[in-house]
Amino acid sequence: MAVTAPSTSTLLAAARREPGRPTPVWFMRQAGRYLPEYRAIREKHSLLEICANPQLATEITLQPVWRLGVDAAIVFADILLPLVPMGLDLAFVEGEGPVLRNRIRGPADVARLVDTNVANALAPVAETVRLVRGALPPTIPVIGFAGAPFTVASYAIEGGSSRHFVETKRLMYEHPDAWNALLTKLVRVLGEYLAAQVGAGADIIQVFDSWVGVLNADDYRRYVLPHTRALFTQLGLLGVPVIHFGVNTGELLPLLVQAGGDVIGLDWRIGLDDGWRRIGFDRGVQGNLDPVALFAPPAELEARVHDIIARAEGRPGHIFNLGHGILPTTPVDAVRRVVDLVHTLTA
Numbered sequence: 187m188a189v190t191a192p193s194t195s196t197l198l199a200a201a202r203r204e205p206g207r208p209t210p211v212w213f214m215r216q217a218g219r220y221l222p223e224y225r226a227i228r229e230k231h232s233l234l235e236i237c238a239n240p241q242l243a244t245e246i247t248l249q250p251v252w253r254l255g256v257d258a259a260i261v262f263a264d265i266l267l268p269l270v271p272m273g274l275d276l277a278f279v280e281g282e283g284p285v286l287r288n289r290i291r292g293p294a295d296v297a298r299l300v301d302t303n304v305a306n307a308l309a310p311v312a313e314t315v316r317l318v319r320g321a322l323p324p325t326i327p328v329i330g331f332a333g334a335p336f337t338v339a340s341y342a343i344e345g346g347s348s349r350h351f352v353e354t355k356r357l358m359y360e361h362p363d364a365w366n367a368l369l370t371k372l373v374r375v376l377g378e379y380l381a382a383q384v385g386a387g388a389d390i391i392q393v394f395d396s397w398v399g400v401l402n403a404d405d406y407r408r409y410v411l412p413h414t415r416a417l418f419t420q421l422g423l424l425g426v427p428v429i430h431f432g433v434n435t436g437e438l439l440p441l442l443v444q445a446g447g448d449v450i451g452l453d454w455r456i457g458l459d460d461g462w463r464r465i466g467f468d469r470g471v472q473g474n475l476d477p478v479a480l481f482a483p484p485a486e487l488e489a490r491v492h493d494i495i496a497r498a499e500g501r502p503g504h505i506f507n508l509g510h511g512i513l514p515t516t517p518v519d520a521v522r523r524v525v526d527l528v529h530t531l532t533a
């Protein structure tokens with residue numbers, strides 16, 4: 187009988203629901219504009235330049251590990267990168283966010299997407315994973331990531347960030363065949379891309395379905411679940427735990443569980459205890475401090491961290507995180523205090 191060695195990191199232990207202390211903590215968008223050392227690099231290089239430069243991306247990936255004492259590094263990249271080798275023209279525009287100039291407008295554009303091996307095109311990301319893995323002790327895992335098919339498709343269709351996802355839903359409702367063809371292509375591409383990250387040394391993966399909470403359960407079941415589940419089936423073969431995250435997913439949680447994931451991420455709108463109950467205690471849970479709580483007075487912030495730890499009830503399988511990414515104007519000091527407090531409270 188194979189004996190599984192105990193996990194060398196608190197984060198991997200939690201992802202496998204092994205008992206372990208202290209509770210691991212990391213932050214979505216932990217490398218980014220709130221860090222002065224990130225801004226210093228960004229003054230000289232665009233986001234896409236950094237993602238294509240493994241040395242720079244590695245340096246940025248490691249910044250929050252040294253600065254904050256978090257329990258994991260997330261490779262510096264972006265969920266929209268896989269759209270580039272598929273033929274979409276991606277730019278990040280100052281003050282506007284991502285822009286895809288030749289967005290998908292209908293079935294003909296879906297058919298035109300390039301059927302390419304994205305792992306080759308995204309080799310710099312894999313190289314970043316390799317460099318980061320080599321720079322860290324075994325106690326600090328490297329998180330690889332990708333967007334989920336729905337969220338990546340929404341950018342390809344809207345041509346950028348969106349509030350109401352009108353074009354995305356319109357394609358879904360008007361051209362379900364084209365919608366399914368698009369998501370099928372994305373599942374293949376995202377699966378290959380994540381396999382390349384694991385091949386390069388990623389210890390765990392997070393799938394961001396950030397905007398899927400704009401759908402109701404029926405639409406999720408019909409238009410998203412089969413595709414996201416197909417992706418998670420592929421990921422299951424990689425042998426690393428997978429975190430499945432979305433915002434505003436309170437009502438969708440049982441369906442996200444059906445789609446897959448060893449750990450389900452919660453935003454801050456639902457209590458961690460209520461969310462975990464909806465997910466089921468046979469999965470891990472990640473979250474779920476309001477990113478804006480980091481702007482609150484210290485006593486208020488501490489009370490909220492206490493509350494989340496209390497709601498986890500000491501169960502194995504909790505990874506402490508925010509309910510969404512760190513905001514650019516967040517005070518670094520508050521982030522540090524959260525790491526220390528989570529570690530102290532759960533020591």
Ligand code: CP3
Nearest residue numbers: 214215216217218260261262263264265283284394396511
């Ligand atoms: O530290 C980390 O979390 C790793 C790096 C990372 C980035 N993007 C770098 C980045 C990760 C995990 C992402 C994921 C991502 N990218 C998501 C899912 C997570 C989420 O927030 O829900 C989404 C939706 C994107 C798409 C994206 N990238 C948008 C909408 C924007 C512009 C808005 C913004 O936050 O600035 C980006 C740009 C981006 N990606 C930045 C960073 C650090 C800001 C870059 C900058 O201008 O310096």
